[in-house]
Amino acid sequence: TKDRYQSNDYAGVVTGLAWTAVGGEILFVESSLSRGKGSKLTLTGNLGDVMKESAMLAMEYIHANADLLDIDPAIFEHWNTHIHVPEGAMPKDGPSAGITMVTSLASAYTQRKVRKKLAMTGEITLRGKVLPVGGIREKILAAKRAGITDIILCKENEKDIREIKPEYVEGLNFHYVEDVKQVLEYALLDEKVDNPKVFTIPEEKA
Amino acid sequence: TKDRYQSNDYAGVVTGLAWTAVGGEILFVESSLSRGKGSKLTLTGNLGDVMKESAMLAMEYIHANADLLDIDPAIFEHWNTHIHVPEGAMPKDGPSAGITMVTSLASAYTQRKVRKKLAMTGEITLRGKVLPVGGIREKILAAKRAGITDIILCKENEKDIREIKPEYVEGLNFHYVEDVKQVLEYALLDEKVDNPKVFTIPEEKA
Amino acid sequence: TKDRYQSNDYAGVVTGLAWTAVGGEILFVESSLSRGKGSKLTLTGNLGDVMKESAMLAMEYIHANADLLDIDPAIFEHWNTHIHVPEGAMPKDGPSAGITMVTSLASAYTQRKVRKKLAMTGEITLRGKVLPVGGIREKILAAKRAGITDIILCKENEKDIREIKPEYVEGLNFHYVEDVKQVLEYALLDEKVDNPKVFTIPEEKA
Amino acid sequence: TKDRYQSNDYAGVVTGLAWTAVGGEILFVESSLSRGKGSKLTLTGNLGDVMKESAMLAMEYIHANADLLDIDPAIFEHWNTHIHVPEGAMPKDGPSAGITMVTSLASAYTQRKVRKKLAMTGEITLRGKVLPVGGIREKILAAKRAGITDIILCKENEKDIREIKPEYVEGLNFHYVEDVKQVLEYALLDEKVDNPKVFTIPEEKA
Amino acid sequence: TKDRYQSNDYAGVVTGLAWTAVGGEILFVESSLSRGKGSKLTLTGNLGDVMKESAMLAMEYIHANADLLDIDPAIFEHWNTHIHVPEGAMPKDGPSAGITMVTSLASAYTQRKVRKKLAMTGEITLRGKVLPVGGIREKILAAKRAGITDIILCKENEKDIREIKPEYVEGLNFHYVEDVKQVLEYALLDEKVDNPKVFTIPEEKA
Amino acid sequence: TKDRYQSNDYAGVVTGLAWTAVGGEILFVESSLSRGKGSKLTLTGNLGDVMKESAMLAMEYIHANADLLDIDPAIFEHWNTHIHVPEGAMPKDGPSAGITMVTSLASAYTQRKVRKKLAMTGEITLRGKVLPVGGIREKILAAKRAGITDIILCKENEKDIREIKPEYVEGLNFHYVEDVKQVLEYALLDEKVDNPKVFTIPEEKA
Ligand SMILES: [Ca+2]
Ligand SMILES: [Ca+2]
Ligand SMILES: [Ca+2]
Ligand SMILES: [Ca+2]
Ligand SMILES: [Ca+2]
Ligand SMILES: [Ca+2]
Ligand SMILES: [Ca+2]
Ligand SMILES: [Ca+2]
Ligand SMILES: [Ca+2]
Ligand SMILES: [Ca+2]
Ligand SMILES: [Ca+2]
Ligand SMILES: [Ca+2]
Secondary structure, eight states: OOOOOOOSOSTTEEEEEEEETTEEEEEEEEEEEEEOSSOOEEEESSBOHHHHHHHHHHHHHHHHTGGGGTOOTHHHHHEEEEEEOSOTTSOBOSSTTHHHHHHHHHHHHHOEEEOTTEEEOOEEOTTSBEEOOSOHHHHHHHHHHTTOOEEEEEGGGHHHHHTSOHHHHTTOEEEEESBHHHHHHHHEEEEEOSSOOOOOOOOOOO | OOOOOOOSOSTTEEEEEEEETTEEEEEEEEEEEEEOSSOOEEEESSBOHHHHHHHHHHHHHHHHTGGGGTOOTHHHHHEEEEEEOSOTTSOBOSSTTHHHHHHHHHHHHHOEEEOTTEEEOOEEOTTSBEEOOSOHHHHHHHHHHTTOOEEEEEGGGHHHHHTSOHHHHTTOEEEEESBHHHHHHHHEEEEEOSSOOOOOOOOOOO | OOOOOOOSOSTTEEEEEEEETTEEEEEEEEEEEEEOSSOOEEEESSBOHHHHHHHHHHHHHHHHTGGGGTOOTHHHHHEEEEEEOSOTTSOBOSSTTHHHHHHHHHHHHHOEEEOTTEEEOOEEOTTSBEEOOSOHHHHHHHHHHTTOOEEEEEGGGHHHHHTSOHHHHTTOEEEEESBHHHHHHHHEEEEEOSSOOOOOOOOOOO | OOOOOOOSOSTTEEEEEEEETTEEEEEEEEEEEEEOSSOOEEEESSBOHHHHHHHHHHHHHHHHTGGGGTOOTHHHHHEEEEEEOSOTTSOBOSSTTHHHHHHHHHHHHHOEEEOTTEEEOOEEOTTSBEEOOSOHHHHHHHHHHTTOOEEEEEGGGHHHHHTSOHHHHTTOEEEEESBHHHHHHHHEEEEEOSSOOOOOOOOOOO | OOOOOOOSOSTTEEEEEEEETTEEEEEEEEEEEEEOSSOOEEEESSBOHHHHHHHHHHHHHHHHTGGGGTOOTHHHHHEEEEEEOSOTTSOBOSSTTHHHHHHHHHHHHHOEEEOTTEEEOOEEOTTOBEEOOSOHHHHHHHHHHTTOOEEEEEGGGHHHHHTSOHHHHTTOEEEEESBHHHHHHHHEEEEEOSSOOOOOOOOOOO | OOOOOOOSOSTTEEEEEEEETTEEEEEEEEEEEEEOSSOOEEEESSBOHHHHHHHHHHHHHHHHTGGGGTOOTHHHHHEEEEEEOSOTTSOBOSSTTHHHHHHHHHHHHHOEEEOTTEEEOOEEOTTSBEEOOSOHHHHHHHHHHTTOOEEEEEGGGHHHHHTSOHHHHTTOEEEEESBHHHHHHHHEEEEEOSSOOOOOOOOOOO
16 A cells, blocks of 8 residues: 655654655655664564665664764663664565665654655765665655655756656655765754653763 | 464463464464563564564564553563464464564563453554554454454554444454554553562662 | 383483374483573474474473472573484474473473373463374374373363274373463472482672 | 594594495594683584584583583583584584594593593483484494494394394494493593693682 | 766775676775774675675784784774675675775774775785786776776786776876785875774773 | 795795696685684685684694693683685685694794795694595695695605606605694794784783
């Protein structure tokens, strides 16, 4: 069944765009933290190896750029991270959820709200470069149908948008980026979610 | 052999609904805790990868929402969790036991009784959203045959119930949900099981 | 070669009943403990995945019901467990050794003798329910031939016994059970084996 | 190439008997200990799963029966064990090296010499029972050809020896056993090897 | 799509040369460090086993030759290393990225800039020897097309350059090496990147 | 490409002899140590399972015979070992590099020079016995072509040398051994390499 955009009530939930044999679709990347013994990363949602590597890259980016987001690095040593991409029965793969995953993690770690009616698609590299992805036309149609109004894409995907008939992209605003920093600046609001989680750190034993 | 509903005497035992090549069936999800060195999750019952991921999601949800259920988070660091789905020889897979698993864990961790003659089927996501599942007609017939009176389903599965002939659903009450919170509120009684287990936490060394 | 019942001299050795392509057979489940760093479970005897899961369930049951058997739970953190099912070259699988395994562990952990000339077959679940198994006729014939006089079966297997010609079950006493508690009550004698092992626990450092 | 019996100069080296497509052969099981963080067992020599399980059983037997051999159990927590069966390129499998492995470990842990010109073949179980093995005729011929004079076999293999022509077993003494204790009593001399290794244990920090 | 040389703004990003079924290409090796419990090496980018071993060799070389680069060896025990080779969907294998990987790690660990418009290809060994690689002609054409001006090659690949028509290598400077030391001396500038990361080491507890 | 003997400048680099479908070849075994948390052994060079087991045997031999080489056993607990066999793209297997690996490790751990123009081939066992290997004729031709003057072989391979035409072995000196001790006595010089690494051990906390 075709999903619709839902809300930005939850920290760590970000809308991505997928392209399958039967056309474009929106998907949701969910991240959640829980107290534990160290920086364990759990991945669920029937993810293929390339998509799992995207999640590892996203986690590493957040880890290496914690200061950018005002995240206390001690959190990584006392909280575990779980990334899930529903629906569980559908196999998913490819690198195009990279920027969605890094935004999901950034929101989960900061408890900041994600911008409303926003979707995104793009590969990330370890240094934070955003790379172009395929299936842009199908993904855009799916986003519009789902009630999305703003879409983040790689600058190199701008040419793919220009090839789409204007009426199909009417009502959609495109935000072209080259670096993950630009994604996070646009996608994350300053406002925190209601009842934000507080990530406590155990006191050092003296 | 076709199982019948049994009782709500045990904490951690919850009735789910499965759909196989030979029709619908009820199944039991069992959870148990034992003292150990950390939050290990053991899964048995010939479970496929998608079903194992459901269990991981259920565990993560309980972990991240411990306050909702008044669970002392220190329990997770000193008790291991085991989820089993009999019968051991039958392979099982799919995401539809998600809400059954999260209810089973919630009951095991709180030692609260599960509502009598209740069965459930639905996928969960990491944030606690409940997603619709397939095979509703077959599952409902199996539930009725097994002596079930109350069934929790995803709101989006309501349309599947409306398509079933009224005489087949006679005597069954449906409880439609969108979020795991609603599942737990309905499924878990305030009453604890007889002789509830007490989950002790070792004292911090001063 | 066809084995015969041996003795109850050893703690942790329990006679089970197997059903293979060439008929029924008795088998021996052996459990042994050794000092170590934590609750490691080692399984040998060419066991398939379902049989390995039976052993995990048996171990978890003993762990979660230690008080039932007067086992000091600290033993689990300082002793490792090994379960072996001879003969090493023969592949074995299926859930029907469940109650044999839990009895073997209970005897090993308590050093109590197992009742003489007793054999058993039945699946266990995590909460301790005993489920029926197949191949009852062949298993019973093998038990009799091997010198067994008492057999524990699941209550739901009683109907299978009634279908066997009376002369074949002459001299055999059947003990039907629904719960692992009943298995242990019947199978374990109060008497300990000769020279019982003592499971020491290192003193806490003050 | 056909090996010959070598010597009993090394602790932990014991002669076994193998049976392959091209006839019987002697083989050597070698065990060695080295200081480390805990009871790690390393197995080399292109061993199949059943033979690896034999080694695990042998190790567990030594561990659980340390008192029998006057082994300080603290050794297990500070020394790692390595079992090797040359030649490295030849795949080997089956349970029949069980008693050879347990004797090899016992010699390595006690540094006691192994009886001269002795070979052995037999499966072990966890409780120490010795089970019969196949290929006896071919193994005996290989042992004689290799210069062996004494052979340990399972009591149940005595009938296989009686079926061999007397001239083929001339000059060979057979020692039939039912329990690993009997194997060790016969195979291990009281005398230690020259320059025996001393297995030190680090002092507890006060 | 054909990539172009980018910049030397980032520490740990080095340009390599690959040779695939469809011709030569430039690729980027990215390395990044993050605080953690020990010297974990994470590899992403759909790398085959031989390429993963190249990364392990590169890491080991940096580890064993830390003094050469003025790296405090304590960093290895408190920082984890991640190497990524975009693009994530393209499988990559072979040993020829060895010197690119060791240069990437050296830059990441020292935060020194990599020489501008430089690309390289060559296998490394554990002792730091540089071995020749294949596909030189195709790789050189790709480098030139991408805007590269300087190329590091193994001395033994000099003969492959001499076989290329002069006009194809016009504007390219070749730097032949036999040892990783020569690669690092040429490729790494003394200058650090802007805002270099500082790798802190937790103080020893007294 | 056919390699030539290189030098004995590096500790831990030893020349071995391989035999492939296209004839004999020399190869280099490289060992290197780096500080870490314990005795980890890393193996690279596209090695098959039998060759990996050879490396494990070589490591165990050095570990168990540290006194023979005046190695402080505390080194093993604070330094990790890496063995590499270039070239990375070529799959290698078999037990014949055993004595080459043990010599490589001995040189790396002692920083003693390896004898000049020396190559070797032979399997090792855990107790240090050297076993004969195949392909002697092809290996000898390759050694001579590569500039080798001295070759260590198993005593049982002497007969293979006698079958080679005298002119082919002219200028080559053969050193036949039965035990690893003899290999190390001949292959390792008393002299250390230039700038030998010093393997520090952290002081015990009082
Ligand atoms: Ca969907
Ligand atoms: Ca996406
Ligand atoms: Ca059933
Ligand atoms: Ca269900
Ligand atoms: Ca049998
Ligand atoms: Ca059984
Ligand atoms: Ca042989
Ligand atoms: Ca044997
Ligand atoms: Ca490209
Ligand atoms: Ca390259
Ligand atoms: Ca070569
Ligand atoms: Ca060699």
